Amino acid sequence: MNAPRKRPAHTAVLRILRRGWRRLISMRTALVLLFLLAVAAVPGSLLPQRPLNPSKVDAYLAGHGAWGRFLDRLGLFDVFGSAWFAAIYLLLFVSLVGCLVPRIRLHAKAIRAKPLPAPKHLERLPESGHFETSASVEDASAASRAVLGRRWRVVRRDEGGGVRTLSAEKGYSRETGNLIFHIALLAALILIAVGRLFSYQYNFVVNEGDGFCNGVVPDSSRLGRLAQDGAISPAPFCVQLNQFTATYLSSGEPSKFTAKVSYNKTVSAPAQAATITVNHPLRIEGDRVYLIGHGFAPKITVRMPDGTTREDVQAFLPRDPTTLLSEGAFKEYGKQGANTDVGIEGFFAPTPADTGGGVITSVSPDVNNPILGIFIYQGTINATGLPQSVYSLDTTKLSRTGQANLQIGQTVRATNGVTVTFDGWVPWASMQISHDPSQDYLLIAGVAMVLGLIGSLGIRRRRLWLRITPSASDDPSSLTVVSVGGLARSDSGNFSSEFASLLERLEAAVGPAPEPELVGAGRE
Amino acid sequence: MAVNSGMAHLSDTLFTTAIAIYTLAMICYAAEYAFGRRGRIAMTSRTTPAKVLVRAGAGESRDVDSRAPRVTKPISPNRSGRTSAVGDRFGRIAVGLTVIGAVVHASSIAVRGAAVDRVPWGNMYEFASVVGLIAVLAFLISLARAPQIRYLGLFVMLPVILVMFLAGTVLYAKASPLVPALQSYWLAIHVSAAASAEGILMTSAVITVLFLTRQRYDKRVAARLPVRFPISLGGRLPEPATLDRVAYRAVAFAFPIYTFGVIAGAIWAEAAWGRYWGWDPKETWAFIAWVIYAAYLHARATAGWKGRSAAWINLLGFSAMTFNFFVVNIVISGLHSYAGLN
Numbered sequence: 062m063n064a065p066r067k068r069p070a071h072t073a074v075l076r077i078l079r080r081g082w083r084r085l086i087s088m089r090t091a092l093v094l095l096f097l098l099a100v101a102a103v104p105g106s107l108l109p110q111r112p113l114n115p116s117k118v119d120a121y122l123a124g125h126g127a128w129g130r131f132l133d134r135l136g137l138f139d140v141f142g143s144a145w146f147a148a149i150y151l152l153l154f155v156s157l158v159g160c161l162v163p164r165i166r167l168h169a170k171a172i173r174a175k176p177l178p179a180p181k182h183l184e185r186l187p188e189s190g191h192f193e194t195s196a197s198v199e200d201a202s203a204a205s206r207a208v209l210g211r212r213w214r215v216v217r218r219d220e221g222g223g224v225r226t227l228s229a230e231k232g233y234s235r236e237t238g239n240l241i242f243h244i245a246l247l248a249a250l251i252l253i254a255v256g257r258l259f260s261y262q263y264n265f266v267v268n269e270g271d272g273f274c275n276g277v278v279p280d281s282s283r284l285g286r287l288a289q290d291g292a293i294s295p296a297p298f299c300v301q302l303n304q305f306t307a308t309y310l311s312s313g314e315p316s317k318f319t320a321k322v323s324y325n326k327t328v329s330a331p332a333q334a335a336t337i338t339v340n341h342p343l344r345i346e347g348d349r350v351y352l353i354g355h356g357f358a359p360k361i362t363v364r365m366p367d368g369t370t371r372e373d374v375q376a377f378l379p380r381d382p383t384t385l386l387s388e389g390a391f392k393e394y395g396k397q398g399a400n401t402d403v404g405i406e407g408f409f410a411p412t413p414a415d416t417g418g419g420v421i422t423s424v425s426p427d428v429n430n431p432i433l434g435i436f437i438y439q440g441t442i443n444a445t446g447l448p449q450s451v452y453s454l455d456t457t458k459l460s461r462t463g464q465a466n467l468q469i470g471q472t473v474r475a476t477n478g479v480t481v482t483f484d485g486w487v488p489w490a491s492m493q494i495s496h497d498p499s500q501d502y503l504l505i506a507g508v509a510m511v512l513g514l515i516g517s518l519g520i521r522r523r524r525l526w527l528r529i530t531p532s533a534s535d536d537p538s539s540l541t542v543v544s545v546g547g548l549a550r551s552d553s554g555n556f557s558s559e560f561a562s563l564l565e566r567l568e569a570a571v572g573p574a575p576e577p578e579l580v581g582a583g584r585e
Numbered sequence: 586m587a588v589n590s591g592m593a594h595l596s597d598t599l600f601t602t603a604i605a606i607y608t609l610a611m612i613c614y615a616a617e618y619a620f621g622r623r624g625r626i627a628m629t630s631r632t633t634p635a636k637v638l639v640r641a642g643a644g645e646s647r648d649v650d651s652r653a654p655r656v657t658k659p660i661s662p663n664r665s666g667r668t669s670a671v672g673d674r675f676g677r678i679a680v681g682l683t684v685i686g687a688v689v690h691a692s693s694i695a696v697r698g699a700a701v702d703r704v705p706w707g708n709m710y711e712f713a714s715v716v717g718l719i720a721v722l723a724f725l726i727s728l729a730r731a732p733q734i735r736y737l738g739l740f741v742m743l744p745v746i747l748v749m750f751l752a753g754t755v756l757y758a759k760a761s762p763l764v765p766a767l768q769s770y771w772l773a774i775h776v777s778a779a780a781s782a783e784g785i786l787m788t789s790a791v792i793t794v795l796f797l798t799r800q801r802y803d804k805r806v807a808a809r810l811p812v813r814f815p816i817s818l819g820g821r822l823p824e825p826a827t828l829d830r831v832a833y834r835a836v837a838f839a840f841p842i843y844t845f846g847v848i849a850g851a852i853w854a855e856a857a858w859g860r861y862w863g864w865d866p867k868e869t870w871a872f873i874a875w876v877i878y879a880a881y882l883h884a885r886a887t888a889g890w891k892g893r894s895a896a897w898i899n900l901l902g903f904s905a906m907t908f909n910f911f912v913v914n915i916v917i918s919g920l921h922s923y924a925g926l927n
Contacts, residue, residue: 088887095880099873099905106869106917113864141864253862262859310762318765340769340857351859495859503861507848514844518837518882552833552885 085152086159094153101149105140108132112139112283154250161243168236175216176228179526183546186526188560191544192568198225198531201541204570205527208563213525220528227527235551238516245509252506256499258287263494266376268358269487272301275348275494288496298345300324301332305488307355309427313383320352320490337492347496354379354491356387357409359433360484363393366401366439366477376489377409378452385411385426390454392442402442403479406454407435409486413466421466430468433483437463437475522550525563543571592700593760599693600714604749606686607721607742613679614738618821620672676735680728683738687721694718701760704773709914712780713752717745719784736821740791748787771853778846782839783906786878789835790903793896795819796828800893829892832899833885840878847871866917870909877902 084090109117118138122129136143183189194201202217202225209215213229220226263279273279275297304321320337326345335343343350358376365371377389387409395401412425413432421432438459443449463475467483474480525547532539545564549556694714698705706712724741727734763772802819805812812820822828850871851861862868881898884890890898 088883089889092880092883092887092890095876095883099876099880102869102873102876105864106866106873106913110864312761314761315765316762317768338768339765340771340853342856342859349859353859493859497860500855500861504852507851511841511845511848514841518841552830553837554834 186546232522242513603690610682611742782843
């Protein structure tokens with residue numbers, strides 16, 4: 062015996078690669094990957110996610126110590142941006158491509174192929190039956206062809222001995238639909254990726270009466286990797302918030318938020334008016350401007366330690382989404398290094414209620430005799446010079462000089478002679494400019510997916526064969542026999558009843574035997 | 586925008602009435618199921634009355650159970666297990682009650698819509714009610730096309746009543762106008778697609794449970810093992826292959842609707858929240874359920890996964906969808922927190 066010939070190493074590697082590839086594109090692998098994808102998405106809904114809510118993630122990390130840090134290292138606070146989630150869907154993507162290419166080739170061939178010749182034993186097919194007729198083979202064949210109509214692709218074959226077979230097939234577009242769905246799915250995935258790379262979002266908090274411009278110093282932004290900061294498409298535009306109104310039911314449930322804006326498509330273009338509501342963004346050539354949230358900006362007048370007065374208006378952040386009890390800060394800087402900054406920290410209660418002991422809360426988001434509760438400080442507001450939140454005060458270098466709950470028009474005097482007057486409030490709206498260059502194409506892909514699915518799951522793939530055997534020439538009493546067999550190549554619809562009714566129509570059209578007798582339309 | 590409290594009250598009364606009628610219907614279905622079986626045992630031991638022979642003979646029951654039932658008793662011509670005269674009477678009453686119940690149920694939903702002057706599926710209570718109605722209508726339509734499935738009514742009414750009971754107690758929300766985020770015509774499109782798909786997928790899940798029961802029953806009978814209560818129900822169920830096919834067809838019908846619902850949701854999200862997809866918990870779970878049902882459709886075409894494994898995937902998909910409806914809406918906070926349960 063010969064020793065097995067050693068194959069060169071590169072062939073072995075190739076073989077392993079080829080086997081790995083075959084396994085990757087198999088349905089079984091696709092199934093496993095689909096499950097992995099579903100399982101991988103679960104923590105994304107159960108754990109706080111950084112892109113959605115970074116402060117919740119920080120709170121979770123603070124509360125869970127080493128366990129939290131471990132989860133963080135696994136990327137569980139940004140599941141949908143993590144490497145392993147990407148690995149699963151990229152594998153699925155490759156597996157899908159590998160599966161689709163040969164299927165497209167096969168289907169292209171199948172569409173042009175003739176229906177297969179009739180099997181020998183039609184009665185062994187899942188559905189079968191036969192009937193006799195006095196019609197000739199030629200007439201029976203022609204009548205049967207007419208019954209099948211245009212939806213069936215039919216090929217006539219002669220088997221010798223005067224026996225004629227018809228092979229019929231329909232439902233080719235089932236696979237077409239299937240392929241369209243999967244190709245559209247691939248296209249959608251690519252479009253989503255492209256959109257992510259080039260999209261941008263700018264967020265602005267705008268007091269009523271103020272405005273903002275596309276890409277110019279937003280309060281926060283989220284940019285795709287290939288979108289440059291300050292990117293604007295197609296042209297810079299500016300939006301001015303003329304009026305914001307929120308209306309509520311007596312229960313405190315919101316009923317309508319409306320932002321009346323005017324905007325310029327370009328710097329030199331004339332201003333146009335528009336109304337933005339929650340479900341109706343302003344669409345300006347590829348960009349959309351949304352009304353995302355709203356709140357209150359109290360207005361105050363401060364008399365500084367040096368006797369000068371300042372007017373200020375600051376957006377406060379809602380702490381309670383149902384009553385809109387809001388918190389915020391005013392920062393009035395004095396001469397640098399003189400410890401004469403005035404810092405004011407406080408809350409705004411749109412519809413205040415005393416919970417006892419002078420502690421004010423809000424009972425409704427609607428504004429009704431609002432109260433501004435403040436603590437007044439003096440000292441140095443920003444000792445470090447680092448950026449600070451505009452909504453809160455760092456009180457380490459400040460000392461408290463007074464406090465009060467003010468109604469509109471009331472003034473409080475602090476111990477150092479500083480006075481603060483609550484002048485009123487204006488609403489603010491948080492507005493968002495969004496841009497995603499691929500989303501219109503994505504919609505087309507989505508429509509194609511649904512249509513493809515409908516075809517892929519709804520169209521019935523059927524095969525049918527007829528064998529028409531002439532009467533025996535030596536027996537004048539014998540008749541032409543038409544045997545029919547059918548095969549459902551998809552589970553949609555009820556093929557048994559389809560077959561039964563088709564058999565009936567065939568017999569009616571071909572012309573019954575003198576003594577009509579339907580034999581054995583049973584299934585097994 | 587004002588709520589018509591008289592009509593809202595009427596809607597609530599109709600809702601409760603519908604539950605009561607459905608419960609009566611369920612009792613009658615249960616009676617048909619129970620008496621039918623006793624009837625069959627009696628028939629197999631005696632000579633079969635001609636009347637039953639005619640009714641249950643040839644074509645009509647073919648699709649439900651054309652193969653010989655796996656009982657050790659002599660084979661009865663009454664193959665579909667259809668019922669003694671008493672059982673039949675109960676069955677007829679049950680269908681009548683189901684139709685009346687569905688009419689009352691539909692009026693409850695319509696009146697609620699009129700009371701608040703909007704589409705009547707703006708919170709979890711209303712949504713659950715609509716899903717229940719769709720499940721009942723799906724059963725009635727199937728019944729019109731295949732009368733022999735009547736005795737399965739018990740297994741449809743049971744989950745429907747459960748869902749409606751939860752809707753009326755845990756999920757109940759007073760009639761009120763919509764919050765601004767829901768004031769969009771997409772509410773009519775997105776939510777009705779979701780409700781239809783979920784109603785049909787619920788039916789598919791019920792049939793899948795029946796399939797697994799019947800399969801377990803067959804296996805135990807074949808192995809001559811004792812068959813105890815829930816599995817013993819399998820003896821009168823349709824063939825496993827039939828149940829499997831019907832469950833598949835329901836998913837094949839619902840899956841494009843569900844896909845459309847998710848895409849409609851994405852279009853709405855683009856208009857309401859500034860992005861078409863943001864991995865909000867509701868979106869994430871809709872995605873998970875979609876992927877699992879996609880896996881089910883693939884599994885049914887893959888050797889080694891057909892039958893039992895595929896059936897469990899179907900149930901897994903339904904669990905994900907149920908989780909999405911109850912847990913995500915009530916426990917996890919997200920943009921879809923419209924339950925009205927605060």
